[in-house]
Amino acid sequence: MSTATTSTRSAPTRRRRKDDTKLALLFIAPATVGLLVFLVWPLLTGLYYSFTEYTTLTPPQWVGLQNYQKLIADPIFWNSLKVTVLYVLINIGVQTIVALLIAVLMQRLTQSTILRSLVLAPYLVSNVVAAIVFLWILDSQLGVFNIFLQWIGFDPISFWSSETWVIPTVALVNVWRHMGYTALLLFAGLQSIPAFLYEAARTEGAGELTLFRRITLPLLRPILALVLIMTIIGSFQVFDTISVTTQGGPADASKVLQMYIYENAFGQYQFGYASALSVALLVILMVITFAQYWMTNAGKSDLD
Amino acid sequence: MTTTTHPAPAGSPRIADQDRPVARKPKNGIPWGKIAAWAVMVIFLLITLFPFYWMLRTALSSNNALATDPGSLLPVGLNSGGFERVFGLQDVETAISQGGSGASINFWRYLLNSVVVATAVTVVQTFSCAMAAYAFSRLHWRGRDTVFLIFLGSLMIPQIFTLLPNFILIKHLGLVDTLLGIMLPTLFISSFAIFFLRQFFNNVSREVEEAALIDGASKARVFFVLILPMSSAPLATLALLTYMTAWNEYFWSLMVSYTDQSRVLTVALGVFRAQAPGTGPDWSGLMAATLVAAAPMLLLFALFAKKIVNSIGFSGIK
Structure with a gap:
């Protein structure tokens, strides 16, 4: 009986399968046009421009590897790479630790949606808004944070105009904007750790720190790795905050790669060289992605 | 995201009254661990929310008063000049006298x-x-x-x-x-x-x-x-x-x-x-502007917070 029903049903379905192609092409048409024109084509032309001298007024001129030779000998490029890596290290380091702490605290204390919403609030404002607000809070003269520092007995700090402080400052401003979101991602991961593991460990007398080190951290690792890949790639593309606040200054101390690319393209109309710099950034991101992917796969021995 | 309850393993002497582990209560009855955890959480919340309050407080202050009393936790020289400059409701002279740039912003x-x-x-x-x-x-x-x-x-x-x-x-x-x-x-x-x-x-x-x-x-x-x-x-x-x-x-x-x-x-x-005027940035106007720019998102969020918060998991990673 049941087999009869299945066979009568699958017959018309199979007939329809051939008909779907037309409809499918129609349905994927808009997205495919978008993909080809604004993602695939730019990928190819971007590579091509990196081998040309291109000022956008005249057509691109093929110059072979000249841009890349210039890049290798360009001290500003190496400096911007150094600045970017420093930014990523501080940004990701602090953000991951803080987010993990918030996530674990939320897991232990409350499931409240209101709390989770409040934690997410900074993520809703743009980088530009976050940058301007902290430009004000950390202002060297009138900024409330500097007034607080003086009140507890420290000297005020020129967060935005000191070569030492500017990158940590930008990194921490972006930690403020992203820590809640990262915490919620990790919190979602924590939810998948079975509670009985904690119960069992606790009956054997394990303390909070042991629980964290022996249960939470190892079982969260695959998700932590995924979050790290995402946040590191995002972190390498820092631009908005710096564009609004320091424009790369003081003295190139906050000139991250993206800022340098933007400057070359729109300040000096060196689109060819700017494209070569973008290729460099692309290569860095690809290496990081593959390295992390390989490392996470190599250590896959967690839940189940 | 759903909360899954895990049954206690068979034969386990303890039956969990909650599905999540909670900081252990010491024998004297005061849960110090829990209090400390909440304290840390509250500090994070303060760091998270303070800039929003500061935007509002500054937007409602006047630039002249901000220069003399930058540390007050309440608005100083309470007025709506910042918002008026943002929406172009002030004439150029008033705007400049209140520390605005006087440039028209549309x-x-x-x-x-x-x-x-x-x-x-x-x-x-x-x-x-x-x-x-x-x-x-x-x-x-x-x-x-x-x-x-x-x-x-x-x-x-x-x-x-x-x-x-x-x-x-x-x-x-x-x-x-x-x-x-x-x-x-x-x-x-x-x-x-x-x-x-x-x-x-x-x-x-x-x-x-x-x-x-x-x-x-x-x-x-x-x-x-x-x-x-x-x-x-x-x-x-x-x-x-x-x-x-x-x-x-x-x-x-x-x-x-x-x-x-x-x-x-x-x-x-x-x-x-x-466009900072010579006298220094128009902080009151700037904070009013950032607040106006952020407001629609905060409003949308207030309406749909539950939906957004719950969508953040590994199916909805972005």
């Missing part, structure tokens, strides 16, 4: 531009990606999996790499400094959206669909009349995320827009911040 125009860009991108992109996701999930056609893999692969292309070539493309199309130019690259495609919706469509029960097909409905009709309404929850979540991303976008808009006709709020804020 805030309503920027607000309108942002609304147009974010709305158009959200509506068109969600629809176009829903159709593609349906084709990848429910239609049968040759090459489906290969084409889907190509879409998935495009998730790997970082935004930075497409920005410059896309700018040149938009320039060749004569769309620099137009709203269409700002929208176009993200108008039809977000590989993430396709991936997200395909996951969902895969889980929609096939039986309803097959019943409709047997009744003679076409697959296109099934999509519009059945699948779309059934997926209103994930579609709404996705639309909210897309709206937020489009609203907060800065780098691309900065490249494309040069004048008021295409300037969106984020770019306008950057310009506003750069």
Whole structure:
């Protein structure tokens, strides 16, 4: 009986399968046009421009590897790479630790949606808004944070105009904007750790720190790795905050790669060289992605 | 995200009264661990929320009073001058005397531009990606999996790499400094959206669909009349995320827009911040502007907080 029903049903379905192609092409048409024109084509032309001298007024001129030779000998490029890596290290380091702490605290204390919403609030404002607000809070003269520092007995700090402080400052401003979101991602991961593991460990007398080190951290690792890949790639593309606040200054101390690319393209109309710099950034991101992917796969021995 | 309860292992002497571990109570009855944990949590909340309060407090203060009393936790020289400058309600003289730049800022125009860009991108992109996701999930056609893999692969292309070539493309199309130019690259495609919706469509029960097909409905009709309404929850979540991303976008808009006709709020804020008068930045006006720029997102969030917060998990990673 049941087999009869299945066979009568699958017959018309199979007939329809051939008909779907037309409809499918129609349905994927808009997205495919978008993909080809604004993602695939730019990928190819971007590579091509990196081998040309291109000022956008005249057509691109093929110059072979000249841009890349210039890049290798360009001290500003190496400096911007150094600045970017420093930014990523501080940004990701602090953000991951803080987010993990918030996530674990939320897991232990409350499931409240209101709390989770409040934690997410900074993520809703743009980088530009976050940058301007902290430009004000950390202002060297009138900024409330500097007034607080003086009140507890420290000297005020020129967060935005000191070569030492500017990158940590930008990194921490972006930690403020992203820590809640990262915490919620990790919190979602924590939810998948079975509670009985904690119960069992606790009956054997394990303390909070042991629980964290022996249960939470190892079982969260695959998700932590995924979050790290995402946040590191995002972190390498820092631009908005710096564009609004320091424009790369003081003295190139906050000139991250993206800022340098933007400057070359729109300040000096060196689109060819700017494209070569973008290729460099692309290569860095690809290496990081593959390295992390390989490392996470190599250590896959967690839940189940 | 659902909370799953795990039964205590058989034979376990302890029965968990809660499904999550809670800081252990010491013998004297005062849960110090828990108090310390809450204290840390409260400090994080203060750090998270203080800048929002500070925006409001500064926006309601006057620049002159801010210069003499920058540390007061309440507004100083309470007035609405900051907001009036943002919306162009002040004449130039008053604006300059209150520490504004006196330059005209067409805030309503920027607000309108942002609304147009974010709305158009959200509506068109969600629809176009829903159709593609349906084709990848429910239609049968040759090459489906290969084409889907190509879409998935495009998730790997970082935004930075497409920005410059896309700018040149938009320039060749004569769309620099137009709203269409700002929208176009993200108008039809977000590989993430396709991936997200395909996951969902895969889980929609096939039986309803097959019943409709047997009744003679076409697959296109099934999509519009059945699948779309059934997926209103994930579609709404996705639309909210897309709206937020489009609203907060800065780098691309900065490249494309040069004048008021295409300037969106984020770019306008950057310009506003750069127009500092000789006496120092107009902090009161700037904070009023950032507050106005952030308000629509905070409002949307207040309405849909639960939906957004619960969508953040590993199905909805963005």
